[in-house]
Amino acid sequence: MADALIFFTNPMSRGRIVRWMLEETGCAYRTEVLAFGPEMKAPGYRAVNPMGKVPAILHEGVVVTEAAAICAYLADAFPQARLAPPPGDPRRGTYYRWMFFAAGPVEAAVSNKSLGFEVPSERQAMIGYGSLESVLDALEYAVSQSEYIAGDQFSAADVYVGAQIGWGMMFGTIEKRPAFEAYWNRIGNRPAALRAREIDDALLPPKA
Template sequence: MAITESLDCDLVFYTNPMSRGRIVRWMLEEVGSDYRQVLLDYDTQMKADDYLAINPMGKVPALVHRGQVVTECAAICAYLADAFSDAGLAPEPKDRAAYYRWLFFAAGPLEAAVMDRVLQANVSRDQERMVGYGTYEQTVSAIAGAVSANDYVAGDRFSAADVYVGSHLMWGMEFGSIPRRAEFESYVARLIERPALVAAKAIDDALAAQTGQG
Protein backbone atom coordinates (compact mmCIF):
# COMPACT_ATOMS: atom_id res chain seq x y z
CA MET A 1 0.00 0.00 0.00
CA ALA A 2 1.16 3.53 -0.71
CA ILE A 3 -0.27 7.03 -0.79
CA THR A 4 0.09 8.21 -4.36
CA GLU A 5 -0.04 11.63 -5.98
CA SER A 6 -1.25 10.15 -9.25
CA LEU A 7 -4.41 11.76 -10.56
CA ASP A 8 -5.13 8.47 -12.31
CA CYS A 9 -5.56 6.59 -9.02
CA ASP A 10 -9.08 5.18 -8.88
CA LEU A 11 -9.32 5.40 -5.07
CA VAL A 12 -9.44 8.93 -3.63
CA PHE A 13 -9.69 9.63 0.09
CA TYR A 14 -10.86 13.04 1.37
CA THR A 15 -9.88 13.65 4.97
CA ASN A 16 -8.45 15.78 7.72
CA PRO A 17 -5.95 14.22 10.15
CA MET A 18 -8.03 15.36 13.14
CA SER A 19 -11.31 13.85 12.06
CA ARG A 20 -13.20 10.58 11.74
CA GLY A 21 -11.06 10.15 8.66
CA ARG A 22 -8.67 8.33 10.97
CA ILE A 23 -11.11 5.42 10.98
CA VAL A 24 -11.05 5.21 7.21
CA ARG A 25 -7.27 5.64 7.11
CA TRP A 26 -6.97 2.54 9.30
CA MET A 27 -9.35 0.68 7.01
CA LEU A 28 -7.38 1.71 3.93
CA GLU A 29 -4.19 0.45 5.52
CA GLU A 30 -5.91 -2.87 6.28
CA VAL A 31 -7.11 -3.10 2.65
CA GLY A 32 -3.63 -2.47 1.29
CA SER A 33 -4.58 -0.76 -1.98
CA ASP A 34 -2.91 2.39 -3.29
CA TYR A 35 -4.97 5.53 -2.76
CA ARG A 36 -4.69 9.26 -3.30
CA GLN A 37 -5.40 11.48 -0.32
CA VAL A 38 -6.90 14.94 -0.46
CA LEU A 39 -6.48 16.93 2.75
CA LEU A 40 -9.18 19.47 3.53
CA ASP A 41 -9.45 22.14 6.20
CA TYR A 42 -12.67 22.60 8.14
CA ASP A 43 -13.38 26.27 7.57
CA THR A 44 -12.99 26.68 3.82
CA GLN A 45 -12.20 23.61 1.74
CA MET A 46 -14.87 21.33 3.26
CA LYS A 47 -17.46 24.02 2.52
CA ALA A 48 -16.27 24.79 -1.01
CA ASP A 49 -18.60 24.01 -3.90
CA ASP A 50 -16.33 21.41 -5.46
CA TYR A 51 -16.26 19.37 -2.26
CA LEU A 52 -19.94 19.90 -1.48
CA ALA A 53 -20.61 18.27 -4.85
CA ILE A 54 -18.98 15.14 -3.38
CA ASN A 55 -20.41 15.39 0.12
CA PRO A 56 -23.19 17.95 0.55
CA MET A 57 -22.78 17.66 4.33
CA GLY A 58 -19.42 19.39 4.01
CA LYS A 59 -17.74 16.83 6.24
CA VAL A 60 -14.99 14.26 5.97
CA PRO A 61 -14.21 11.52 5.35
CA ALA A 62 -15.42 10.76 1.87
CA LEU A 63 -14.23 8.20 -0.61
CA VAL A 64 -14.45 8.21 -4.39
CA HIS A 65 -13.76 4.83 -6.00
CA ARG A 66 -13.99 4.55 -9.78
CA GLY A 67 -16.39 7.45 -9.84
CA GLN A 68 -18.60 6.15 -7.03
CA VAL A 69 -18.93 8.31 -3.91
CA VAL A 70 -19.18 6.76 -0.46
CA THR A 71 -19.56 8.80 2.74
CA GLU A 72 -20.16 7.85 6.40
CA CYS A 73 -17.42 5.88 8.11
CA ALA A 74 -19.37 2.67 8.68
CA ALA A 75 -20.51 2.65 5.06
CA ILE A 76 -16.96 3.29 3.83
CA CYS A 77 -15.60 0.44 5.96
CA ALA A 78 -18.26 -1.96 4.67
CA TYR A 79 -17.73 -0.78 1.10
CA LEU A 80 -13.97 -1.23 1.20
CA ALA A 81 -14.30 -4.70 2.71
CA ASP A 82 -16.46 -5.72 -0.26
CA ALA A 83 -14.57 -3.81 -2.96
CA PHE A 84 -11.26 -5.34 -1.85
CA SER A 85 -12.50 -8.74 -0.78
CA ASP A 86 -9.06 -10.34 -1.09
CA ALA A 87 -8.12 -8.56 2.15
CA GLY A 88 -10.56 -10.83 4.01
CA LEU A 89 -12.14 -8.04 6.03
CA ALA A 90 -15.74 -9.23 5.81
CA PRO A 91 -17.19 -12.63 6.74
CA GLU A 92 -18.86 -14.77 4.12
CA PRO A 93 -22.35 -13.42 3.35
CA LYS A 94 -24.02 -16.26 5.25
CA ASP A 95 -22.02 -15.34 8.36
CA ARG A 96 -22.56 -11.58 8.39
CA ALA A 97 -25.34 -11.21 10.95
CA ALA A 98 -23.09 -10.12 13.84
CA TYR A 99 -20.85 -8.19 11.44
CA TYR A 100 -23.69 -5.98 10.21
CA ARG A 101 -25.40 -5.84 13.58
CA TRP A 102 -22.51 -4.38 15.55
CA LEU A 103 -21.03 -2.30 12.74
CA PHE A 104 -24.29 -0.39 12.44
CA PHE A 105 -25.05 -0.50 16.15
CA ALA A 106 -21.85 1.49 16.66
CA ALA A 107 -22.82 3.88 13.85
CA GLY A 108 -26.33 4.38 15.23
CA PRO A 109 -27.16 3.83 18.92
CA LEU A 110 -23.59 3.98 20.24
CA GLU A 111 -22.55 7.21 18.54
CA ALA A 112 -25.89 8.87 19.30
CA ALA A 113 -25.77 7.89 22.97
CA VAL A 114 -22.18 9.05 23.37
CA MET A 115 -22.73 12.36 21.59
CA ASP A 116 -25.89 13.12 23.56
CA ARG A 117 -23.94 12.50 26.74
CA VAL A 118 -21.03 14.70 25.63
CA LEU A 119 -23.43 17.47 24.64
CA GLN A 120 -25.38 17.03 27.89
CA ALA A 121 -28.61 16.38 26.00
CA ASN A 122 -30.73 14.86 28.75
CA VAL A 123 -33.29 12.26 27.67
CA SER A 124 -36.14 11.82 30.15
CA ARG A 125 -37.53 8.42 31.03
CA ASP A 126 -40.61 9.18 28.94
CA GLN A 127 -38.40 10.03 25.95
CA GLU A 128 -36.27 6.86 26.09
CA ARG A 129 -38.63 5.03 23.75
CA MET A 130 -38.11 7.78 21.16
CA VAL A 131 -34.33 7.45 20.86
CA GLY A 132 -32.72 4.47 19.21
CA TYR A 133 -30.35 3.85 22.08
CA GLY A 134 -32.80 3.90 24.98
CA THR A 135 -30.25 4.88 27.59
CA TYR A 136 -26.52 5.47 27.55
CA GLU A 137 -26.03 2.74 30.15
CA GLN A 138 -27.98 0.17 28.11
CA THR A 139 -25.99 1.01 25.02
CA VAL A 140 -22.62 0.72 26.73
CA SER A 141 -23.59 -2.60 28.28
CA ALA A 142 -24.78 -3.93 24.92
CA ILE A 143 -21.52 -3.14 23.16
CA ALA A 144 -19.56 -4.53 26.13
CA GLY A 145 -21.38 -7.82 25.67
CA ALA A 146 -20.65 -7.80 21.95
CA VAL A 147 -16.89 -7.29 22.26
CA SER A 148 -16.49 -9.82 25.06
CA ALA A 149 -18.48 -12.67 23.48
CA ASN A 150 -15.64 -13.56 21.08
CA ASP A 151 -12.16 -12.34 20.25
CA TYR A 152 -13.64 -9.95 17.70
CA VAL A 153 -17.02 -8.31 17.38
CA ALA A 154 -18.19 -10.54 14.51
CA GLY A 155 -16.62 -13.78 15.75
CA ASP A 156 -13.13 -15.19 15.95
CA ARG A 157 -11.68 -13.21 13.02
CA PHE A 158 -10.84 -9.54 12.67
CA SER A 159 -13.12 -7.68 10.27
CA ALA A 160 -14.05 -4.21 9.07
CA ALA A 161 -16.55 -4.06 11.92
CA ASP A 162 -13.62 -4.09 14.37
CA VAL A 163 -12.07 -1.08 12.64
CA TYR A 164 -15.23 0.90 13.27
CA VAL A 165 -16.24 -0.43 16.68
CA GLY A 166 -12.66 -0.44 17.91
CA SER A 167 -12.12 3.17 16.83
CA HIS A 168 -15.17 4.31 18.77
CA LEU A 169 -14.06 2.54 21.92
CA MET A 170 -10.46 3.74 21.69
CA TRP A 171 -11.49 7.35 21.22
CA GLY A 172 -14.27 7.15 23.77
CA MET A 173 -11.99 5.77 26.48
CA GLU A 174 -9.25 8.27 25.64
CA PHE A 175 -11.57 11.27 25.95
CA GLY A 176 -13.74 9.93 28.75
CA SER A 177 -17.01 9.59 26.84
CA ILE A 178 -16.93 5.79 27.20
CA PRO A 179 -15.96 4.12 30.48
CA ARG A 180 -12.79 2.07 30.76
CA ARG A 181 -14.58 -1.22 31.33
CA ALA A 182 -12.54 -4.42 31.46
CA GLU A 183 -14.36 -5.74 28.39
CA PHE A 184 -13.32 -2.72 26.37
CA GLU A 185 -9.73 -2.74 27.59
CA SER A 186 -9.32 -6.42 26.67
CA TYR A 187 -10.88 -5.94 23.25
CA VAL A 188 -8.82 -2.87 22.40
CA ALA A 189 -5.65 -4.67 23.49
CA ARG A 190 -6.24 -7.11 20.63
CA LEU A 191 -6.40 -4.25 18.13
CA ILE A 192 -3.82 -1.64 19.03
CA GLU A 193 -0.79 -3.56 17.78
CA ARG A 194 -2.23 -4.28 14.33
CA PRO A 195 0.36 -3.05 11.80
CA ALA A 196 -2.30 -1.27 9.75
CA LEU A 197 -3.49 0.72 12.77
CA VAL A 198 0.07 1.60 13.78
CA ALA A 199 0.82 2.77 10.24
CA ALA A 200 -2.40 4.75 9.92
CA LYS A 201 -1.87 6.50 13.24
CA ALA A 202 1.68 7.45 12.28
CA ILE A 203 0.48 8.99 9.00
CA ASP A 204 -2.27 11.05 10.60
CA ASP A 205 -0.18 12.10 13.57
CA ALA A 206 2.52 13.38 11.21
CA LEU A 207 -0.05 15.22 9.08
CA ALA A 208 -1.61 16.78 12.17
CA ALA A 209 1.78 18.04 13.31
CA GLN A 210 2.53 19.45 9.84
CA THR A 211 -0.76 21.32 9.72
CA GLY A 212 -0.48 22.59 13.28
CA GLN A 213 -3.38 20.47 14.55
CA GLY A 214 -1.41 18.01 16.63
Protein backbone atom coordinates in the same frame (compact mmCIF):
# COMPACT_ATOMS: atom_id res chain seq x y z
CA MET B 1 -3.06 3.12 -9.26
CA ALA B 2 -3.45 5.33 -6.20
CA ASP B 3 -5.73 7.69 -8.14
CA ALA B 4 -8.24 4.86 -8.53
CA LEU B 5 -9.15 5.59 -4.89
CA ILE B 6 -9.11 9.11 -3.48
CA PHE B 7 -9.53 9.59 0.25
CA PHE B 8 -10.86 12.93 1.49
CA THR B 9 -10.08 13.55 5.14
CA ASN B 10 -8.78 15.71 7.93
CA PRO B 11 -6.50 14.23 10.62
CA MET B 12 -8.76 15.65 13.34
CA SER B 13 -11.87 13.88 12.07
CA ARG B 14 -13.53 10.48 11.79
CA GLY B 15 -11.36 10.11 8.73
CA ARG B 16 -8.93 8.39 11.08
CA ILE B 17 -11.28 5.42 11.12
CA VAL B 18 -11.23 5.22 7.33
CA ARG B 19 -7.45 5.64 7.21
CA TRP B 20 -7.14 2.59 9.48
CA MET B 21 -9.51 0.65 7.24
CA LEU B 22 -7.60 1.63 4.11
CA GLU B 23 -4.35 0.48 5.68
CA GLU B 24 -5.97 -2.84 6.60
CA THR B 25 -7.02 -3.42 2.97
CA GLY B 26 -3.52 -2.77 1.66
CA CYS B 27 -4.94 -0.94 -1.36
CA ALA B 28 -3.25 2.03 -3.03
CA TYR B 29 -4.94 5.37 -2.44
CA ARG B 30 -4.33 9.10 -2.67
CA THR B 31 -5.15 11.39 0.24
CA GLU B 32 -6.77 14.80 -0.13
CA VAL B 33 -6.59 16.69 3.18
CA LEU B 34 -9.29 19.34 3.57
CA ALA B 35 -9.32 22.09 6.15
CA PHE B 36 -12.44 22.62 8.23
CA GLY B 37 -14.44 25.66 7.19
CA PRO B 38 -14.56 27.23 3.70
CA GLU B 39 -12.38 24.61 2.01
CA MET B 40 -14.57 21.74 3.18
CA LYS B 41 -17.75 23.68 2.31
CA ALA B 42 -16.56 24.82 -1.14
CA PRO B 43 -18.62 23.80 -4.21
CA GLY B 44 -15.87 21.53 -5.51
CA TYR B 45 -15.95 19.29 -2.47
CA ARG B 46 -19.72 19.57 -2.00
CA ALA B 47 -19.96 17.84 -5.37
CA VAL B 48 -18.38 14.87 -3.59
CA ASN B 49 -20.23 15.22 -0.28
CA PRO B 50 -23.13 17.70 -0.17
CA MET B 51 -22.77 17.78 3.62
CA GLY B 52 -19.35 19.37 3.25
CA LYS B 53 -17.86 16.92 5.74
CA VAL B 54 -15.17 14.27 5.78
CA PRO B 55 -14.44 11.42 5.45
CA ALA B 56 -15.38 10.44 1.94
CA ILE B 57 -13.86 8.26 -0.74
CA LEU B 58 -14.04 8.30 -4.51
CA HIS B 59 -13.35 4.83 -5.85
CA GLU B 60 -13.47 4.21 -9.59
CA GLY B 61 -16.21 6.81 -9.98
CA VAL B 62 -18.20 5.72 -6.90
CA VAL B 63 -18.56 8.18 -4.02
CA VAL B 64 -19.05 6.77 -0.52
CA THR B 65 -19.50 8.89 2.60
CA GLU B 66 -20.12 8.01 6.28
CA ALA B 67 -17.34 6.14 8.04
CA ALA B 68 -19.27 2.94 8.70
CA ALA B 69 -20.51 2.77 5.10
CA ILE B 70 -16.97 3.35 3.82
CA CYS B 71 -15.63 0.54 6.00
CA ALA B 72 -18.31 -1.86 4.77
CA TYR B 73 -17.77 -0.80 1.16
CA LEU B 74 -13.99 -1.22 1.32
CA ALA B 75 -14.29 -4.68 2.85
CA ASP B 76 -16.38 -5.77 -0.13
CA ALA B 77 -14.32 -3.86 -2.72
CA PHE B 78 -11.10 -5.57 -1.60
CA PRO B 79 -12.17 -9.12 -0.68
CA GLN B 80 -8.58 -10.37 -0.79
CA ALA B 81 -8.02 -8.56 2.53
CA ARG B 82 -10.64 -10.84 4.16
CA LEU B 83 -12.18 -8.02 6.21
CA ALA B 84 -15.78 -9.24 6.04
CA PRO B 85 -17.46 -12.62 6.37
CA PRO B 86 -18.44 -13.71 2.83
CA PRO B 87 -22.08 -13.55 1.66
CA GLY B 88 -24.00 -16.53 2.96
CA ASP B 89 -21.77 -16.88 6.02
CA PRO B 90 -23.95 -16.61 9.15
CA ARG B 91 -21.29 -14.40 10.74
CA ARG B 92 -22.14 -11.68 8.23
CA GLY B 93 -25.30 -10.84 10.15
CA THR B 94 -23.31 -10.35 13.36
CA TYR B 95 -20.78 -8.27 11.44
CA TYR B 96 -23.46 -5.91 10.11
CA ARG B 97 -25.36 -5.88 13.38
CA TRP B 98 -22.58 -4.49 15.54
CA MET B 99 -20.98 -2.24 12.93
CA PHE B 100 -24.25 -0.36 12.47
CA PHE B 101 -25.08 -0.50 16.16
CA ALA B 102 -21.88 1.48 16.67
CA ALA B 103 -22.82 3.86 13.84
CA GLY B 104 -26.32 4.41 15.25
CA PRO B 105 -27.00 4.00 18.99
CA VAL B 106 -23.37 4.25 20.13
CA GLU B 107 -22.62 7.34 18.04
CA ALA B 108 -25.84 9.06 19.12
CA ALA B 109 -25.55 8.22 22.81
CA VAL B 110 -21.89 9.20 23.07
CA SER B 111 -22.43 12.44 21.11
CA ASN B 112 -25.30 13.42 23.38
CA LYS B 113 -23.16 12.74 26.44
CA SER B 114 -20.42 14.95 25.00
CA LEU B 115 -22.97 17.75 24.58
CA GLY B 116 -24.20 17.34 28.14
CA PHE B 117 -27.60 16.00 27.09
CA GLU B 118 -29.23 13.15 28.96
CA VAL B 119 -32.53 11.64 27.87
CA PRO B 120 -35.11 11.90 30.68
CA SER B 121 -36.05 8.43 31.91
CA GLU B 122 -39.69 8.93 30.95
CA ARG B 123 -38.64 9.77 27.35
CA GLN B 124 -36.17 6.94 26.74
CA ALA B 125 -38.74 4.92 24.81
CA MET B 126 -38.86 7.74 22.25
CA ILE B 127 -35.11 7.60 21.57
CA GLY B 128 -33.64 4.81 19.51
CA TYR B 129 -30.80 4.13 21.91
CA GLY B 130 -32.78 4.50 25.15
CA SER B 131 -29.95 5.35 27.52
CA LEU B 132 -26.17 5.50 27.39
CA GLU B 133 -25.96 2.80 30.06
CA SER B 134 -28.04 0.34 28.02
CA VAL B 135 -25.97 1.12 24.92
CA LEU B 136 -22.70 0.45 26.75
CA ASP B 137 -24.10 -2.77 28.22
CA ALA B 138 -24.96 -3.98 24.72
CA LEU B 139 -21.56 -2.90 23.40
CA GLU B 140 -19.86 -4.77 26.24
CA TYR B 141 -21.83 -7.87 25.27
CA ALA B 142 -20.71 -7.46 21.64
CA VAL B 143 -17.00 -7.41 22.44
CA SER B 144 -17.18 -10.19 25.03
CA GLN B 145 -18.62 -13.03 22.93
CA SER B 146 -15.50 -13.87 20.94
CA GLU B 147 -12.04 -12.57 20.13
CA TYR B 148 -13.42 -10.28 17.42
CA ILE B 149 -16.86 -8.87 16.67
CA ALA B 150 -17.79 -11.53 14.11
CA GLY B 151 -15.98 -14.48 15.63
CA ASP B 152 -12.35 -15.51 15.36
CA GLN B 153 -11.46 -13.29 12.39
CA PHE B 154 -10.74 -9.56 12.49
CA SER B 155 -13.07 -7.57 10.23
CA ALA B 156 -14.13 -4.08 9.18
CA ALA B 157 -16.62 -4.18 12.04
CA ASP B 158 -13.69 -4.31 14.45
CA VAL B 159 -12.16 -1.26 12.79
CA TYR B 160 -15.34 0.75 13.23
CA VAL B 161 -16.42 -0.54 16.64
CA GLY B 162 -12.87 -0.55 17.92
CA ALA B 163 -12.26 3.04 16.86
CA GLN B 164 -15.41 4.13 18.68
CA ILE B 165 -14.30 2.37 21.84
CA GLY B 166 -10.67 3.48 21.66
CA TRP B 167 -11.52 7.14 21.08
CA GLY B 168 -14.34 7.05 23.61
CA MET B 169 -12.09 5.77 26.37
CA MET B 170 -9.35 8.24 25.41
CA PHE B 171 -11.68 11.23 25.59
CA GLY B 172 -13.77 10.01 28.52
CA THR B 173 -17.05 9.57 26.66
CA ILE B 174 -16.98 5.79 27.08
CA GLU B 175 -16.15 4.39 30.50
CA LYS B 176 -13.11 2.16 30.79
CA ARG B 177 -14.82 -1.15 31.42
CA PRO B 178 -12.44 -4.15 31.58
CA ALA B 179 -14.12 -5.72 28.53
CA PHE B 180 -13.56 -2.57 26.48
CA GLU B 181 -9.93 -2.28 27.53
CA ALA B 182 -9.27 -5.95 26.76
CA TYR B 183 -10.89 -5.63 23.34
CA TRP B 184 -8.99 -2.45 22.48
CA ASN B 185 -5.74 -4.09 23.57
CA ARG B 186 -6.45 -6.93 21.12
CA ILE B 187 -6.97 -4.70 18.11
CA GLY B 188 -5.58 -1.22 18.76
CA ASN B 189 -1.94 -2.08 18.08
CA ARG B 190 -2.37 -3.94 14.82
CA PRO B 191 0.29 -2.90 12.28
CA ALA B 192 -2.31 -1.19 10.07
CA ALA B 193 -3.71 0.74 13.03
CA LEU B 194 -0.25 1.94 14.02
CA ARG B 195 0.58 2.96 10.44
CA ALA B 196 -2.68 4.86 10.14
CA ARG B 197 -2.09 6.76 13.37
CA GLU B 198 1.45 7.61 12.34
CA ILE B 199 0.28 8.96 8.97
CA ASP B 200 -2.51 11.05 10.47
CA ASP B 201 -0.40 12.32 13.37
CA ALA B 202 2.14 13.59 10.83
CA LEU B 203 -0.64 15.62 9.17
CA LEU B 204 -1.69 17.38 12.37
CA PRO B 205 -0.92 21.10 12.57
CA PRO B 206 2.16 21.87 14.67
CA LYS B 207 1.50 22.60 18.31
CA ALA B 208 1.81 26.22 19.34
